[in-house]
Amino acid sequence: xxxxxxxxxxxxxxxxxxxxxxxKERLTTVQFPEERLPQPEAARNFPFLVYDGDDxxxxxxxxxxxxxxxxxxxxxIFIQKSSDKKPDYIGKQQxxxxxxxxxxxxxxxxxxxxxxxxxxxxxxxxAFELSTTDRFRGLLWSREQxxxxxxxxHNIHPATAAEVDERLAEAKARAEAKAKPTVxxxxxxxxxxxxxxx
Amino acid sequence: xxxxxxxxxxxxxxxxxxxxxxxxxxxxxxxxxSTHGVFRMDVVLDGERVVKLKPVFGYLHRNHEKIAESAxxxxxxxxxxxxxxxxxxxxxxxxxxxxxxxxxxxxxxRAEYIRVITAELTRLVNHTATIGFxxxxxGASGTPLMYAFREREKILDLFESLTGSRMMCNYMRFGGCRxxxxxxxxxxxxxxxEEFPRFLDEYEQLLTGNEIFMARAQGVGILKKDLAIxxxxxxxxxxxxxxxxxxxxxxxxxxxxxxxxxxxxxxxxDVYDRYMVRMLEMRESLKIxxxxxRDLPQGPLMDPKAKIRGFRPKPGxxxxxxxxxxxxxxxxxxxxxxxxxxxxxxxxxxLINLTVLEDMCRGYSIADTIVIFGTVDIVLGxxxx
Amino acid sequence: MTExxxxxxxxxxxxxxxxxxxxxxxxxxxxxxxxxxxxxFATLFxxxxxxxxxxxxxxxxxxxxxxxxxxxxxxxxxxGLKSLTKEDIVPHSADGVVHMLAPIVLVVAxxxxxxxxxxxxxxxxxxxxxxxxxxxxxxxxxxxxxxxAGWSSRNKYSLLGAMRAIAQMISYEVxxxxxxxxxxxxxxxxxxxxxxxxxxxxxxxxxxWFVFTPWGFAGFVLFMIxxxxxxxxxxxxxxxxxxxxxxxxxxxxxxxxxxxxFLGEYIGMFAICGLAITLFLGGWAAPFSFLTWAPSYFWxxxxxxxxxxxxxxxxxxxxxxxxxxxMNFAWKFMLPMALINLFAASTWHFTPPGAIRWIVxxxxxxxxxxxxxxxxxxxxxxxxRTYRFAD
Numbered sequence: 001x002x003x004x005x006x007x008x009x010x011x012x013x014x015x016x017x018x019x020x021x022x023x024k025e026r027l028t029t030v031q032f033p034e035e036r037l038p039q040p041e042a043a044r045n046f047p048f049l050v051y052d053g054d055d056x057x058x059x060x061x062x063x064x065x066x067x068x069x070x071x072x073x074x075x076x077i078f079i080q081k082s083s084d085k086k087p088d089y090i091g092k093q094q095x096x097x098x099x100x101x102x103x104x105x106x107x108x109x110x111x112x113x114x115x116x117x118x119x120x121x122x123x124x125x126x127a128f129e130l131s132t133t134d135r136f137r138g139l140l141w142s143r144e145q146x147x148x149x150x151x152x153x154h155n156i157h158p159a160t161a162a163e164v165d166e167r168l169a170e171a172k173a174r175a176e177a178k179a180k181p182t183v184x185x186x187x188x189x190x191x192x193x194x195x196x197x198x
Numbered sequence: 199x200x201x202x203x204x205x206x207x208x209x210x211x212x213x214x215x216x217x218x219x220x221x222x223x224x225x226x227x228x229x230x231x232s233t234h235g236v237f238r239m240d241v242v243l244d245g246e247r248v249v250k251l252k253p254v255f256g257y258l259h260r261n262h263e264k265i266a267e268s269a270x271x272x273x274x275x276x277x278x279x280x281x282x283x284x285x286x287x288x289x290x291x292x293x294x295x296x297x298x299x300x301x302x303x304x305x306x307x308r309a310e311y312i313r314v315i316t317a318e319l320t321r322l323v324n325h326t327a328t329i330g331f332x333x334x335x336x337g338a339s340g341t342p343l344m345y346a347f348r349e350r351e352k353i354l355d356l357f358e359s360l361t362g363s364r365m366m367c368n369y370m371r372f373g374g375c376r377x378x379x380x381x382x383x384x385x386x387x388x389x390x391x392e393e394f395p396r397f398l399d400e401y402e403q404l405l406t407g408n409e410i411f412m413a414r415a416q417g418v419g420i421l422k423k424d425l426a427i428x429x430x431x432x433x434x435x436x437x438x439x440x441x442x443x444x445x446x447x448x449x450x451x452x453x454x455x456x457x458x459x460x461x462x463x464x465x466x467x468d469v470y471d472r473y474m475v476r477m478l479e480m481r482e483s484l485k486i487x488x489x490x491x492r493d494l495p496q497g498p499l500m501d502p503k504a505k506i507r508g509f510r511p512k513p514g515x516x517x518x519x520x521x522x523x524x525x526x527x528x529x530x531x532x533x534x535x536x537x538x539x540x541x542x543x544x545x546x547x548x549l550i551n552l553t554v555l556e557d558m559c560r561g562y563s564i565a566d567t568i569v570i571f572g573t574v575d576i577v578l579g580x581x582x583x
Numbered sequence: 584m585t586e587x588x589x590x591x592x593x594x595x596x597x598x599x600x601x602x603x604x605x606x607x608x609x610x611x612x613x614x615x616x617x618x619x620x621x622x623x624f625a626t627l628f629x630x631x632x633x634x635x636x637x638x639x640x641x642x643x644x645x646x647x648x649x650x651x652x653x654x655x656x657x658x659x660x661x662x663g664l665k666s667l668t669k670e671d672i673v674p675h676s677a678d679g680v681v682h683m684l685a686p687i688v689l690v691v692a693x694x695x696x697x698x699x700x701x702x703x704x705x706x707x708x709x710x711x712x713x714x715x716x717x718x719x720x721x722x723x724x725x726x727x728x729x730x731x732a733g734w735s736s737r738n739k740y741s742l743l744g745a746m747r748a749i750a751q752m753i754s755y756e757v758x759x760x761x762x763x764x765x766x767x768x769x770x771x772x773x774x775x776x777x778x779x780x781x782x783x784x785x786x787x788x789x790x791x792w793f794v795f796t797p798w799g800f801a802g803f804v805l806f807m808i809x810x811x812x813x814x815x816x817x818x819x820x821x822x823x824x825x826x827x828x829x830x831x832x833x834x835x836x837x838x839x840x841x842x843x844x845f846l847g848e849y850i851g852m853f854a855i856c857g858l859a860i861t862l863f864l865g866g867w868a869a870p871f872s873f874l875t876w877a878p879s880y881f882w883x884x885x886x887x888x889x890x891x892x893x894x895x896x897x898x899x900x901x902x903x904x905x906x907x908x909x910m911n912f913a914w915k916f917m918l919p920m921a922l923i924n925l926f927a928a929s930t931w932h933f934t935p936p937g938a939i940r941w942i943v944x945x946x947x948x949x950x951x952x953x954x955x956x957x958x959x960x961x962x963x964x965x966x967x968r969t970y971r972f973a974d
Contacts, residue, residue, distance in 0.1 A: 002916075002956025005407030006901065012404045013341060013642050013900045020641045028348050029645045040359035041380060071507065073273035110276035110368050115376070116507055124362065159380075337903030339817060344643035410818055410901050412965045413908050442973040460972035474970055565821070565905055 041159055044111055044124035046104050049146045052089055056147040061121035063094040068113035068122055076106035077113065088119075089168065090175045100143040104130070120164045126156050221249060224564075228257050232335045232568050235578030239555075239567075246563045251556040255549075258582040266542035271297055271372065271509050274542065278529075279366040281544060282580040285324045287316045287357070288522045290370035295451060296518030296529035297372045301511035303504050308497040309374035310453045315387070315490050316360075316369065317520070318483040322394065323353050324523035324575075325476045332473065332572040333405065336414050342404060349397045352390050359383060373504030384491065391487045398480060406474070415470035419558045419570035422467060429554045433525025433547055434479060435574065438464035438471040445521040456493075457486045472573040510537050524548055524575055544583055548576035589878045592619070593705050616708035620697045627887075628849045629659035635895050642899040669838035674736060681735035685728050686836070686843035692724035693850040699775045700857045703867045703880035707776050714775040715767065718858060719760060722813075725851055726752050729822075732836070732844075747906055748822035752813055754913040759809035761921035762802040765928035766793050766862040775858075779866030788872045792865035797944035798928035801952075803863040805921055807890075810855035812913070814848060816894060818901040819909060856890040857883075908963070916959050923951045 019026035030037055053059035064081040080099035088094045113122050125148070132138030154161040226239040233239070236257035242250040262281065266274040278293045279286035291313055298305065305313075330346030354364040359380055361367040369376050405411050421431070426439045436443055444461045446454045462478035464471030513535045519528035525547025532541040551574050558574075559567045587594070596615055603611050633655060637647030648655035673682055698721075699714035701707040711717050726749050733745020767773055770781040784791040793799035812819040836844060860866060864886050867879035904912070927947040934940045960966070 001953060002409060002959060005409050005412070009404045009408045009900050010896060012400055013896065015400075016345070016644060017638075017642050017896075020644055026644050027641075027646070028351065031646075040355075042359055042362040042377075044362035067507070071270070071273065073269055073276050108276055109363065109366065110279075111362060112272065112276065112368075333902060337817065337820070338901065339639065339898060341639075341643050341899050344645065348644050404900070407967070408901070409960070409965070410904055413963060414902060414905060416965050417963075444973075462970050463973050464970065465968075470968070474968070478970060478972075563905070565903075 039126050041157055043126040044109055045126050045128050046107055046109060046124070046130075046141075047102060047113055047122050047146070048125040048148045048152075049100065049143065050121055050123055050150055050153050051147050052150050054149070056144070056149070057096075058086065059089075059149075060096060060143075060147060061089070061119050062097050062100065063088065063119055063121070064097040064100075065118065067116050067118065071112050071116045073110060073112060074106050074108055076103045077101070078103075090172050092175075097143060100146060102141050102146060103139065104141055105135075105139040120168065123153055123157070123160070123164075226567075233571070234331070234576055235581075237576070237578055237581070239571075241564070241567065243564070247561055248559050248564070248567055251559050251567070253552055253555055255552075255578065255581050258578045260583065262583040263542050263544060267538060267540070270537045271511070271539065272506065274539075275370070276366065276368045279368055280579055281546070281583060282522065282524060282527070282548070282577045283365060284327055284577055285320045285523050286365055286367045287320045287361075287369055288520060288527065290367065291317055291452075292518055292520045292522065292527045293529050294370040294372055294518075295520060296516050296531050297511065299516035299518050300514060300531050300533055301372065301509075303373040303501045305374055305452075305501060306498050307453070307495055309499050311490050311494045312375050312379065312499075313370065314452060314454070314457070315487060315494075316357075316367075318487045318490070319353050319356065319387075321483045321523045322480055323350055325480050326350050328572075328575045329401075329405075329473060329476060332469075332569070333411075335568050335572045336411065342401065345397070345401060345404070349394065352393075356383070356387055356390060359386070371500060371504065371506070372509065373501030374499045376499075378499060384494070387487075388491055391484055391491065394484055395481070398477065402477065406477075412470065414566075414569060415473060416468060417466070418469045418562060418566050419573065420466060420468045421554060421558050425554060425557060426467070430550050431525070431554060433522070433551065433575075434472055434475045435525070435551050437461060438475045439467035440465055445519060445526055449519070451518075451520060457489050459483075459486050469569055469573050508537070510535060519545070522547060524577070524580070525551055544580075546580040546583065548574075548578075548580040552576055552581060585876045585878075589704055589880075591878075592703070592880070613709070616698075620708060621694065624694075624697065624850060624853060625846075627853060628846055629663075631849060631853075631891055632662065633658045634891070635898075638892070638895045639899050642896070663842065666842035667839055671838045671840065674738075676737045678735040678737065681731050683840075685732040685735060686840045686847065688731060689725055689728035689847035690843055690850065692721060692728060693847045693854060695721035695724070696851075696854040697857070700854070700861060701776050701779050701866050702857075702883050703878065706867075706880060710776050711774065713773045715763060715773045715778075718775070718854075719756075722851065722854060723756070725847070728847070744822055748815065751815075751819065751822065751906070751909055751913075754910055755809045755812035755819075755917070758805055758913065758917035758921040759813060761918070762805040762809065762924060763858075763862055765798050765802045765924055768925075768928055768932070769793060769799075775861050775866075779861055779868065782865040783868045785872035790865055790868060790870055790872075792863065792868070794863040794865075796931060797941065797948050798924050798931055799863055801920070801924045801927070801948045803859065805917060805924065806859050806863065807893075809913075809917060810852075810859060811894065811897065812909070814852040814855055816848075816852060817898040818904050821903055821906055821909065852894065853887065853891070856887055856894070859890065860886045911963070912959070915962070916955055919955055920952065924948065 016026055021027075050061050051057075051059035052061065064079055066079050066081070069075075069077045069079050078099065078101040079097050081095050082098040085093040086096050109124070111124055114124055150161070150165075153164075222243045224241050224243060226233065226241060228236040228238045230237075238254040238257070240250075240252040240254060241248055260280075262277055265277060269277075275290060275293060278289040281289045297303075326346040326349055330343035333342040334340060357367055358364045360383055361369040361377070421435065421439050423439045423441055426436050427441060431439075432443070432445075440463055442461060442463060445451070447461060459482045462475050462482070464475050511533045513533055515530070515532045517528055517530045519526050526545065527547055528545035530541070530543040530545065531539050534540040555571065555574060558570050562570065596612065599615065600608050600612055633648070636658070637649075637655065640647030648658045651657045651661050673679060696718050698708045699711055699718050707714075729748050729752070730745050733742050733748070736742070766778055770778040772778065772781075782790070782792050789795070794803045815822055860883060867883040869875045869877060869879075869882050927944055930947060931940060931944050934943055
């Protein structure tokens with residue numbers, strides 16, 4: 001019968017119309033910025049540098065190995081090694097980045113820098129409300145702007161942060177066990193290893 | 199938004215009256231609401247019928263292949279996301295397949311299953327978007343488009359919780375997948391797959407029997423079988439013209455030979471057939487997803503021989519191709535032993551499918567041209583690279 | 584009490600007229616009616632724009648505009664301010680006078696039709712004996728305005744777009760008018776007031792509206808479809824939709840003149856709906872006999888809102904028809920159906936009342952409908968297809 005398909009289509013839209021008043025599935029709008037959807041654990045936007053403890057200088061995990069700079073596809077990272085060294089979380093003397101700039105207008109959020117970093121020093125942030133009025137300098141982030149504490153990392157990616165902390169604690173325990181071979185018999189330095197990692 | 203300037207009639211022509219039958223050349227300009235991106239069509243019209251049509255593209259050329267020559271193999275992976283930006287996971291898979299062929303890497307089983315799951319989800323994402331935009335171009339004031347996008351959002355949420363990003367997923371690596379499935383992802387995916395057929399039924403109720411839709415789509419933009427094969431058209435366009443060619447069945451790449459699914463074929467090769475082939479393909483994808491989610495094994499995600507940094511495949515060449523939602527997406531790589539490829543070439547399905555646009559549109563009116571163009575299903579990121 | 588509520592506007596008008604000298608009273612009375620109609624329907628226009636956007640939003644699983652004012656109700660104000668403050672661009676080669684006149688003629692012609700619509704009991708602005716004839720004559724001037732808009736742009740393809748819009752409107756005038764003749768035959772008069780009066784009876788609680796007869800129902804459906812085509816609304820809005828691609832008839836207009844075109848289109852839509860209510864849905868008569876206590880103008884506007892909601896519903900669902908399909912539909916389906924409807928209506932008049940009248944009437948309409956429908960689908964080679972799977 002002519003018109004049957006049209007009538008069925010009209011019934012379908014009517015169902016959606018009346019459904020939009022009763023069910024959330026038929027009215028999927030989220031009224032941003034009053035309502036926000038929670039972001040999943042894995043969500044990523046731009047990178048940030050992690051530091052342990054309260055001092056963003058002393059606790060910075062990055063040792064300026066420049067692997068992320070080399071592997072970055074659009075080459076948006078710029079690192080300058082320092083000339084002096086500072087101790088890292090195990091206590092070994094390491095270089096640190098005197099200059100660590102990321103040009104976020106170039107960064108494509110591919111996460112390769114995070115993947116190749118051997119020190120878990122750079123991780124992906126998920127903040128996206130980043131508008132600025134300065135198109136050039138406002139989007140070139142320096143080390144001070146990029147450094148965020150480990151507690152922030154736990155906030156945004158709890159599972160990953162816990163796993164990273166576990167790995168680092170293990171590495172530290174192994175390093176300390178190697179450094180004190182005489183005491184390594186029964187009383188290993190397990191209790192000491194949990195003090196400095198926050 | 200109007201088009202580029204229409205040729206003004208001269209004073210003599212106006213004096214002679216409007217009855218003169220001159221050919222009018224119009225540029226359906228790069229700024230157009232219905233051209234799926236920055237794309238231009240130079241159309242020559244005789245009254246209302248299309249006489250000649252020349253597609254002009256290149257407005258989105260981003261030097262993808264040249265950049266790949268100076269970047270490492272891994273660094274090209276995020277760039278492949280941006281080729282067909284709607285279906286990033288299938289682009290990643292095609293590239294990973296080519297590199298795995300080049301370097302002789304083996305992919306563990308769990309990673310293969312996850313690749314199939316993400317690829318079929320991507321097929322759903324692409325086909326719903328295409329059909330939604332097709333109805334939008336027919337003038338349905340956005341309602342079917344909004345329904346399609348409502349369902350797409352659920353799948354994009356799945357992608358975000360798996361890979362971190364809704365569109366630019368960057369998920370495959372050479373030898374496997376990047377990261378393990380998060381907790382609860384499988385259950386969520388099973389729920390989406392179970393609810394999807396109901397949406398497809400509702401969508402068909404809205405569109406398939408609709409007389410106006412049928413009148414706009416049946417008999418419009420016919421592509422004959424021989425022309426399709428000669429021009430190298432692949433994907434749903436080819437299958438709507440009646441040719442049984444699906445690379446999942448021909449090459450059996452990955453583990454597709456383990457799944458039980460059928461290939462829908464059209465008969466007439468018009469707009470309606472292309473629409474129906476896409477709808478039926480979505481149902482077959484759901485079947486594949488059902489089986490893959492049921493049989494997903496445990497195991498490692500990456501080939502132990504694969505290296506993330508310092509990856510230098512032996513000199514040689516390889517061509518890896520998959521059945522992307524738009525057609526045959528292929529990557530041709532030549533390696534000379536260095537960390538960067540010597541030559542990197544993408545076979546874009548959208549561009550090859552676009553070459554028959556003139557033959558399909560000749561003799562139809564402009565309104566039909568827009569609709570036919572919508573079923574070719576191009577994405578400018580892929581056409582221009 | 585209900586009588587006063589029902590006639591309150593009439594009484595108000597008499598009260599005001601009593602204060603003016605007798606010689607001026609006729610023209611003053613007409614002016615009052617005109618002002619009332621302008622105010623009421625312009626407000627209805629503003630309300631409809633926001634209702635349409637929110638309605639379309641709900642059909643599409645989203646909110647409509649909801650930021651300007653509570654529930655977005657001040658949105659028409661924002662839209663009006665925006666269109667008033669936009670720059671008025673007139674093409675260099677355009678005919679300035681005609682270009683300026685076209686929207687004004689459109690709005691005036693659209694408003695002229697309201698003079699004969701009975702908005703309530705005793706609330707027709709002008710009670711003409713040939714009201715229906717006047718309505719169709721006045722609303723045909725709208726086509727002239729569209730042609731003026733296309734012609735004044737001095738653009739070959741703008742003219743072509745205007746000519747196609749007119750071809751569409753003229754082709755749909757014929758089924759429009761033919762479907763109204765059945766109501767005229769049943770009421771025995773061309774006067775809109777008389778047609779409504781003949782629908783005000785009740786048998787038990789059921790009303791005597793013409794839509795509750797086979798020929799009335801078919802006539803109503805034909806009238807609404809032709810009416811949607813007359814007011815260039817989806818799915819018949821190709822003249823507007825095509826302006827994306829080829830210059831349509833009003834693409835050269837910006838700012839306030841564009842708003843006037845918009846206003847004219849909606850006013851025309853309300854007029855057609857109003858006439859449909861008058862002819863088939865009983866005008867200002869209440870739907871059931873126990874509901875006659877509510878004022879008559881309330882029923883008229885309630886029915887008008889229901890029809891507007893249906894038009895929004897149809898717009899949200901259906902894609903556009905192509906030009907040749909549109910014309911095909913008008914001449915090969917609507918026109919024969921309208922003629923057969925006339926025949927069925929006259930048969931209804933001569934068969935004795937009771938079940939036999941209903942059966943004969945329904946068969947006389949349903950059988951040609953099925954045959955014509957099948958013929959239309961087959962001539963366009965439309966079919967329900969099945970697909971095979973490769974093995």
